[in-house]
Amino acid sequence: MLRRITSRAFRRAASNYVPIEDQMFGINEEQIELRYQFRKFFENELPESLLRDIDKNDDFPGLRDFLKTMGNMGLNGPGISEEYGAKDNPIKSAAIIGEELSRKSAAISMSYGAHNALNVRVLDANGSHEQKLKYLPDLISGEKIGALSMTEPTAGSDVMSMKTTAVQPAGKDYYVLNGNKYWITNGPVCDTLICYAKTDPTSNAGDSITAFIVDTDAEGFTANHIPEKMGMRGSPTGDLHFDNVKVPKENILLGEGAGAFVLMRGLNIERLLGAAMPVGIMQAVVDQSFPYAHERKQFGRPIGKFQLMQGKMAEMYSSLSACRAYTYSMLKSADQDPEAMSNHECASLIMFVSDACTKVALEGIQILGGNGYVNDYPVNRYMRDAKLMEIGAGTTEVRKVILGRYFNDYFLD
Amino acid sequence: MVRVAVGVKRVIDYAVKIRVKPDGSGVVKDSVKHSMNPFCEIAVEEAVRLKEKKIAKEIVAFTIGPKQSAETLRTALAMGCDRGVHVNVDQAQLDALTPLQISKMAAKIAETEAADLLLMGKLAIDGDYGQTAAMTAAILDWPQATNLYSLQHNGDSATVEREIDGGLETNEIKTPAVLSVDLRINQPRYATLPNIMKAKKKKVKAVKPADLGVDVAPTLNVIKVAEPPVRAAGEIVEDVDTLISKLKDAGRI
Numbered sequence: 001m002l003r004r005i006t007s008r009a010f011r012r013a014a015s016n017y018v019p020i021e022d023q024m025f026g027i028n029e030e031q032i033e034l035r036y037q038f039r040k041f042f043e044n045e046l047p048e049s050l051l052r053d054i055d056k057n058d059d060f061p062g063l064r065d066f067l068k069t070m071g072n073m074g075l076n077g078p079g080i081s082e083e084y085g086a087k088d089n090p091i092k093s094a095a096i097i098g099e100e101l102s103r104k105s106a107a108i109s110m111s112y113g114a115h116n117a118l119n120v121r122v123l124d125a126n127g128s129h130e131q132k133l134k135y136l137p138d139l140i141s142g143e144k145i146g147a148l149s150m151t152e153p154t155a156g157s158d159v160m161s162m163k164t165t166a167v168q169p170a171g172k173d174y175y176v177l178n179g180n181k182y183w184i185t186n187g188p189v190c191d192t193l194i195c196y197a198k199t200d201p202t203s204n205a206g207d208s209i210t211a212f213i214v215d216t217d218a219e220g221f222t223a224n225h226i227p228e229k230m231g232m233r234g235s236p237t238g239d240l241h242f243d244n245v246k247v248p249k250e251n252i253l254l255g256e257g258a259g260a261f262v263l264m265r266g267l268n269i270e271r272l273l274g275a276a277m278p279v280g281i282m283q284a285v286v287d288q289s290f291p292y293a294h295e296r297k298q299f300g301r302p303i304g305k306f307q308l309m310q311g312k313m314a315e316m317y318s319s320l321s322a323c324r325a326y327t328y329s330m331l332k333s334a335d336q337d338p339e340a341m342s343n344h345e346c347a348s349l350i351m352f353v354s355d356a357c358t359k360v361a362l363e364g365i366q367i368l369g370g371n372g373y374v375n376d377y378p379v380n381r382y383m384r385d386a387k388l389m390e391i392g393a394g395t396t397e398v399r400k401v402i403l404g405r406y407f408n409d410y411f412l413d
Numbered sequence: 414m415v416r417v418a419v420g421v422k423r424v425i426d427y428a429v430k431i432r433v434k435p436d437g438s439g440v441v442k443d444s445v446k447h448s449m450n451p452f453c454e455i456a457v458e459e460a461v462r463l464k465e466k467k468i469a470k471e472i473v474a475f476t477i478g479p480k481q482s483a484e485t486l487r488t489a490l491a492m493g494c495d496r497g498v499h500v501n502v503d504q505a506q507l508d509a510l511t512p513l514q515i516s517k518m519a520a521k522i523a524e525t526e527a528a529d530l531l532l533m534g535k536l537a538i539d540g541d542y543g544q545t546a547a548m549t550a551a552i553l554d555w556p557q558a559t560n561l562y563s564l565q566h567n568g569d570s571a572t573v574e575r576e577i578d579g580g581l582e583t584n585e586i587k588t589p590a591v592l593s594v595d596l597r598i599n600q601p602r603y604a605t606l607p608n609i610m611k612a613k614k615k616k617v618k619a620v621k622p623a624d625l626g627v628d629v630a631p632t633l634n635v636i637k638v639a640e641p642p643v644r645a646a647g648e649i650v651e652d653v654d655t656l657i658s659k660l661k662d663a664g665r666i
Contacts, residue, residue: 016430019444019446029481029483029484030484030487030613032484033484033487033488034606034609036446036448037488037603037604037609040603041603072605073603073605073606074605074606074607074608074610075606093606097606
């Protein structure tokens with residue numbers, strides 16, 4: 001039997017992974033084919049040696065080129081109209097592809113996600129026709145990189161207490177931005193940045209902030225790289241400084257004071273697409289740890305045959321399947337009727353899968369024992385990457401509060 | 414410009430660990446990952462390149478297989494073929510078909526679709542026969558060039574190269590012809606997401622073997638399928654005399 005000469009990693013991975021019972025989760029034949037085609041693409045484009053270097057150096061010099069490659073494959077701009085350069089790319093297919101990317105590299109997936117879900121989609125949902133024509137084509141082709149900045153050193157969960165100000169000097173047609181944004185994915189490399197700033201510093205109410213499209217080559221804008229992250233290394237994370245940065249008033253999204261509205265609108269689809277990441281990471285964990293448990297022998301047999309290991313695999317697998325089923329059924333609804341998405345259900349989804357992901361990743365390390373503790377094997381990277389999912393895009397605690405308050409409102413008047 | 418027909422086959426994915434069924438009647442296929450035969454991918458790529466060079470005006474991909482083969486055909490369409498022909502047989506029938514029966518169907522398709530060039534992979538990795546291209550050419554009474562390393566289409570002829578022990582052998586054949594491709598002729602492209610979506614709208618014609626005048630009744634009976642015997646451990650001997658006496662004892666010399 002002939003074996004085609006492709007990368008060794010793919011050969012091993014493709015024959016030695018934990019099968020996904022796609023058809024049981026409502027994935028049709030065509031989407032299954034899509035999954036494996038893009039798995040092959042990512043396995044070939046992102047060999048493990050590259051990913052190890054990216055993680056070690058906290059640097060992916062090829063990020064811009066990779067986003068362009070994704071653009072050429074038609075993967076930027078899921079769900080966006082063809083008028084602005086996007087291609088036919090329904091949400092569920094985008095999520096499956098995002099999951100396969102996360103299975104290889106959560107860090108690259110995060111930068112890709114920040115570009116698409118946090119910048120491109122927000123521009124598409126809230127931008128005027130002129131704004132979209134100006135910015136979207138380059139972002140979708142991957143020629144330009146996008147980012148979104150809300151969080152500040154002193155404003156995380158309490159995002160409305162942000163201190164970055166936007167002031168329109170009398171008689172001028174621009175706003176002047178001053179402040180500091182922190183933890184911004186793609187911040188150090190982006191060309192276009194959506195920035196939330198206070199146009200009414202006297203209040204923390206919804207209409208006190210405005211969303212601006214900032215060109216990062218503007219004078220007064222500096223971006224520094226935040227080093228030494230525990231995980232998601234290689235995804236550039238920015239410490240952004242605005243020193244009297246002028247932004248034309250045409251670059252306001254929707255209107256002054258509409259910031260909170262822009263922020264909330266489309267948040268649900270972002271959470272849904274984001275949920276694909278933990279599912280991908282969990283798949284990576286089982287794909288590494290389950291075969292290992294059958295290769296590693298102690299006491300004369302593969303450790304996978306001991307009951308405690310069998311139990312571990314059972315719990316990890318059922319957790320992954322539950323997360324997969326939850327995510328896919330929500331994605332199906334998103335394609336059928338995007339307006340039907342509810343805040344609390346999407347918050348519940350991302351909370352559940354992120355929490356499950358860290359736990360599964362920890363167990364993955366445990367299966368590998370000492371080998372799970374070093375970077376020779378990618379499992380510890382999966383756990384370091386997974387942990388962020390409980391923090392970024394709303395901490396687990398905030399998600400719980402959203403759900404709790406929903407029930408309070410539902411049962412009380 | 415020519416019309417190219419390219420045959421594709423859905424096979425067990427090359428990276429899968431093959432397992433023999435406990436009853437020895439065949440290999441386990443249920444719930445096993447299948448994909449397009451790697452040499453068929455290479456053939457599709459070569460056909461698409463002919464179209465990009467404006468030598469081919471249309472590419473018709475065809476497959477013989479069960480309903481799951483429709484996905485394999487879609488992949489060919491996503492890579493750039495224009496339309497498809499799907500000859501429907503169920504998995505059991507497909508497993509029993511011989512290259513001769515396949516070749517008869519392929520030849521008929523080349524005729525009905527008015528192809529000027531028929532491309533295939535040099536072999537399929539499940540049967541490993543490597544006979545279909547040559548047989549199809551014989552049935553069509555067309556020139557054939559197999560195991561190609563390079564292809565240059567010159568209108569009513571083609572210059573082809575293939576790897577031989579001493580190097581590369583160059584041949585010139587008249588067209589229309591049947592050509593089969595080998596590993597290094599090209600690197601198949603990834604189907605982009607937009608092309609995968611567009612492929613859904615491309616036309617696929619459904620055909621029965623009877624429509625092609627071919628009888629799919631089995632002509633071969635597979636008695637048993639078994640794994641190759643586990644290789645026995647070797648033995649290191651001290652000198653040539655011991656080697657010779659051990660070989661004599663084992664009845665080898």
